[in-house]
Amino acid sequence: MRTMCLVAALLVAPAAAADNELTLREKADGWILLFDGKTLDGWMTSAGKPSRTPVEDGCINPHKCGHYMMVHKEPWENYVLSLDFKISKKCNSGVFIRTASLTPRPGKDVGFNGIEIAIDDTTGSGLHDTGAIYDLVKTSKNAMKPAGEWNRLVVTSDRHKIEVELNGETVTRMDTSEWAKPNLRPDGTMHKFDVAYKDHPVKGHIGFQDHGSPCWFKNIKIKPLK
Numbered sequence: 001m002r003t004m005c006l007v008a009a010l011l012v013a014p015a016a017a018a019d020n021e022l023t024l025r026e027k028a029d030g031w032i033l034l035f036d037g038k039t040l041d042g043w044m045t046s047a048g049k050p051s052r053t054p055v056e057d058g059c060i061n062p063h064k065c066g067h068y069m070m071v072h073k074e075p076w077e078n079y080v081l082s083l084d085f086k087i088s089k090k091c092n093s094g095v096f097i098r099t100a101s102l103t104p105r106p107g108k109d110v111g112f113n114g115i116e117i118a119i120d121d122t123t124g125s126g127l128h129d130t131g132a133i134y135d136l137v138k139t140s141k142n143a144m145k146p147a148g149e150w151n152r153l154v155v156t157s158d159r160h161k162i163e164v165e166l167n168g169e170t171v172t173r174m175d176t177s178e179w180a181k182p183n184l185r186p187d188g189t190m191h192k193f194d195v196a197y198k199d200h201p202v203k204g205h206i207g208f209q210d211h212g213s214p215c216w217f218k219n220i221k222i223k224p225l226k
Helices: 002-012 026-029
Strands: 043-045 069-072 080-087 092-099 115-120 149-156 161-166 169-175 205-209 216-224
Touching: 069 092, 080 092, 080 115, 092 149, 205 216
Parallel strands: none
Antiparallel strands: 043 069, 069 205, 080 149, 080 216, 092 115, 092 205, 149 161, 161 169
16 A cells, blocks of 8 residues: 555656756746756857857856856846856856846946846855845855855846845845945945946846856756746
8 A cells, every 4th residue: 555655656746857957847837948958059158159168067157158257148027047056166156137238338347237146165144155146235144055066046036126045045135126326235335336226127138157267057947927
């Protein structure tokens, strides 16, 4: 009897997807795969050119891609983004959202056109540690696994709401409606960006930063929100 119950449970249990694939449940729930694990179809550098770095072991590695970051060609608005990432020792990278233009403003890098979720080989929980909204909102804790191990990052970008989940823990939240002045946080402290995020476009490119060290991204999928 116990064996029959076990077999029945296995038959109805959803099959786990292989890397860079969607489960039947994910497809039914509206998830879209952004990276097939084999080609860089749909991806380019932030200069609009093909990456100089090929797919590595079923992953996108933005390091030495040829520009500031690798971006998905289609801009997205209001979504949940889910991905796995792994970093090398002393890595400094980031996941960009809401990169509304790929043309840098004079004297600025293209990162000023978006919002970065920091990824760093650090152990702190400040403004520049993994899970932080870079230089804007501190992460509540450093939930990242050591360099060389895989992490799951989930970012919700929904109108004025940005929420960051790292390895199953919600670590950062931002309400952009509260960010009314350039270079100032809602509490009056200063940050580096001359942007009033209350007015920053919600729709933009998703990207992976090349900041001088190898890092790898896979299982990149997005669920548009109504």
